[in-house]
Amino acid sequence: MIEADHLTKRYGDATAVQDVTFRCEPGTVTGFLGPNGAGKSTTMRMICGLTPPTSGAARVLGVPYRRIANPGRHVGVLLDAAAQHSGRTGRETLALSAHVLGVERERAERLLREVGLPATAARRRVGGYSLGMRQRLGIAQALLGDPRVLILDEPANGLDPEGIHWMRTLLRDFADRGGTVLLSSHLLREVEAVADRFVVIVGGRIVAQGDKRELLGSSGGTLVRAVDPLGLENALKDAGLAVRRAADGSLTVPADSETVGRVAAKTGAVLLELRPAGEGGLEELFLSLTAPEPKETPR
Amino acid sequence: MTALTISVDRPAAPALHTLTVVELRKMVNTRAGRWLLVFVALCGVALVGVVLFAAPRADRTMPEMYSASLSGVAILLPVLGVLSVTGEWSQRTALTTFTLVPGRERVIAAKLLAGAVLATLCLAVSAVAAWTGRALGAVLDRTDAGWGVPPSMLASTLLLAVLGVWSGVAFGMLFLNTPLAIVLFFLLPIAWSVLGETVNALDGAANWLDTARTTAPLGDPEGEMTGRAWARLAVSQAVWLLLPAALGTMRVLRQEVK
Numbered sequence: 087m088i089e090a091d092h093l094t095k096r097y098g099d100a101t102a103v104q105d106v107t108f109r110c111e112p113g114t115v116t117g118f119l120g121p122n123g124a125g126k127s128t129t130m131r132m133i134c135g136l137t138p139p140t141s142g143a144a145r146v147l148g149v150p151y152r153r154i155a156n157p158g159r160h161v162g163v164l165l166d167a168a169a170q171h172s173g174r175t176g177r178e179t180l181a182l183s184a185h186v187l188g189v190e191r192e193r194a195e196r197l198l199r200e201v202g203l204p205a206t207a208a209r210r211r212v213g214g215y216s217l218g219m220r221q222r223l224g225i226a227q228a229l230l231g232d233p234r235v236l237i238l239d240e241p242a243n244g245l246d247p248e249g250i251h252w253m254r255t256l257l258r259d260f261a262d263r264g265g266t267v268l269l270s271s272h273l274l275r276e277v278e279a280v281a282d283r284f285v286v287i288v289g290g291r292i293v294a295q296g297d298k299r300e301l302l303g304s305s306g307g308t309l310v311r312a313v314d315p316l317g318l319e320n321a322l323k324d325a326g327l328a329v330r331r332a333a334d335g336s337l338t339v340p341a342d343s344e345t346v347g348r349v350a351a352k353t354g355a356v357l358l359e360l361r362p363a364g365e366g367g368l369e370e371l372f373l374s375l376t377a378p379e380p381k382e383t384p385r
Numbered sequence: 386m387t388a389l390t391i392s393v394d395r396p397a398a399p400a401l402h403t404l405t406v407v408e409l410r411k412m413v414n415t416r417a418g419r420w421l422l423v424f425v426a427l428c429g430v431a432l433v434g435v436v437l438f439a440a441p442r443a444d445r446t447m448p449e450m451y452s453a454s455l456s457g458v459a460i461l462l463p464v465l466g467v468l469s470v471t472g473e474w475s476q477r478t479a480l481t482t483f484t485l486v487p488g489r490e491r492v493i494a495a496k497l498l499a500g501a502v503l504a505t506l507c508l509a510v511s512a513v514a515a516w517t518g519r520a521l522g523a524v525l526d527r528t529d530a531g532w533g534v535p536p537s538m539l540a541s542t543l544l545l546a547v548l549g550v551w552s553g554v555a556f557g558m559l560f561l562n563t564p565l566a567i568v569l570f571f572l573l574p575i576a577w578s579v580l581g582e583t584v585n586a587l588d589g590a591a592n593w594l595d596t597a598r599t600t601a602p603l604g605d606p607e608g609e610m611t612g613r614a615w616a617r618l619a620v621s622q623a624v625w626l627l628l629p630a631a632l633g634t635m636r637v638l639r640q641e642v643k
Contacts, residue, residue, distance in 0.1 A: 131641070131642070131643070134484055135487050136480070136483060136484065136641065136642040136643075137641045137642070137643075138639075138641070147392070147393050148393075149393055151487065152487035152488075153393065154393040154487075155393065155394050155395065155396065155397055155398045156395075156396050156397060156398050156399065157484065157485065157487060158484075158485045159396050160392075160393060163484045165480055165484070166477065166480060168477070169476070169477035169478060169480040169481065170476070170477075170478065170481070171411075171415060171472065171476040171478050172476060173415035173416045173417060173476075174414055174415055178414050182407055182410060182411065182414075183481065183485060185399075185403065185406065185407050185410075186399050186403065186404070186407055186485050186486065187399070187485065188396060188399060188403070211416075227481070
């Protein structure tokens with residue numbers, strides 16, 4: 087369980103994070119979204135006790151992160167895959183963490199194989215790794231202590247499609263076994279595919295949060311496409327519904343799909359498509375939430 | 386809530402000796418760390434050779450060779466101390482280190498202990514180099530001096546080496562930047578030495594504050610630590626070791642890790 091309680095971080099006059107409050111429950115994956123410089127990483131660092139908040143507090147497993155005696159055994163953290171010593175080998179990096187956590191060296195070796203860093207890669211220096219390989223090493227490090235909570239900042243960055251699929255499966259399984267996942271990402275489709283809940287932050291403030299269904303379902307309306315668009319449009323208008331026709335002949339109707347389907351069935355229209363409007367899903371939501379705000383000036 | 390709180394108390398935080406072993410390993414498992422130690426050893430071996438082949442026969446004694454073998458330790462080991470801290474910031478491994486061990490003061494303590502252990506190991510290697518030099522001297526008939534090193538000299542050189550690494554760690558913590566910490570570590574005492582020698586008014590102060598002067602009796606085979614010499618050492622170390630260590634510790638404890 088992760089709780090952020092009115093977290094605020096100010097640097098001089100600039101406010102990086104303002105009054106951020108959310109909860110991540112066991113068994114769920116929470117997608118943490120926002121444009122560059124929105125305060126995602128700062129919030130995550132405050133949760134992990136690396137950045138002291140100006141005000142507010144964060145708890146992991148019911149206590150402030152720094153209160154956890156051996157945090158690596160409860161919380162897997164990957165805040166920046168690039169933050170590894172370039173002069174050490176992948177295996178040595180993981181062996182050091184295993185020593186600190188007090189877990190078997192053998193577990194480190196096994197995890198390296200599981201995340202897709204075979205012995206030949208593990209023996210190389212991290213300086214020669216691609217970003218994707220560093221992400222895999224970082225994931226292995228986060229999983230090393232067999233944690234119940236995962237806090238991952240942009241873990242899919244630099245991964246190939248196979249790696250992204252692997253990551254998605256891994257996080258889903260982790261949550262399904264009762265784990266708590268907080269995951270930030272720019273790759274909206276990946277987050278949409280894996281997360282149950284979203285927290286969207288823009289300019290340091292939360293602009294939306296809730297279940298996937300609440301957030302994405304509310305964009306409204308039904309999109310319908312028929313072999314004879316004009317006929318269907320007229321039928322829908324006759325039924326008292328407002329209809330908006332797009333250039334490709336698809337119609338957007340502010341009603342649920344059952345209502346639209348019934349009208350189509352009654353007139354005998356042949357449908358090609360009938361689904362909730364808003365093809366973009368998360369992307370559309372994201373753009374609608376972030377567009378009006380001017381980009382925050384970098385600090 | 387109580388059950389949850391108990392569960393986060395176990396397993397226990399890593400013990401200080403575990404952290405010390407980890408920090409020691411971090412000092413020697415990077416390319417930079419390894420090369421520094423190779424140069425420490427090479428410096429020692431080379432200067433034992435210099436004593437054996439270039440010094441007058443009367444000076445080819447065991448304490449002289451031991452003293453020469455420590456040159457690398459005196460100059461380069463503090464750099465390793467600096468790197469053990471600044472490397473965490475330049476390579477950004479502090480992110481992992483302090484995420485796994487939120488008690489940053491324990492990491493600092495482990496770094497200091499690891500530095501002391503490394504200094505001891507380096508001294509042992511230097512002693513072996515010196516005795517090898519003495520043996521070579523015997524074979525080549527270049528010396529017939531004794532084989533012993535006074536225990537007081539072993540102790541004072543160990544103290545000197547440990548203080549050196551610790552000031553390196555302290556400077557590293559104070560500046561959190563490799564080039565700045567290394568340059569100032571060497572430059573400030575030298576600048577002070579030059580000032581002390583050129584400006585008459587500062588000469589008296591330099592006797593108490595110039596580490597080159599205050600530590601000289603420790604590393605010198607002929608040197609003797611009088612009560613006054615100990616007092617001078619303590620004052621100079623308070624300025625060059627304790628002060629940066631205290632300020633640096635405060636900085637590391639407060640610094641936001643990114």
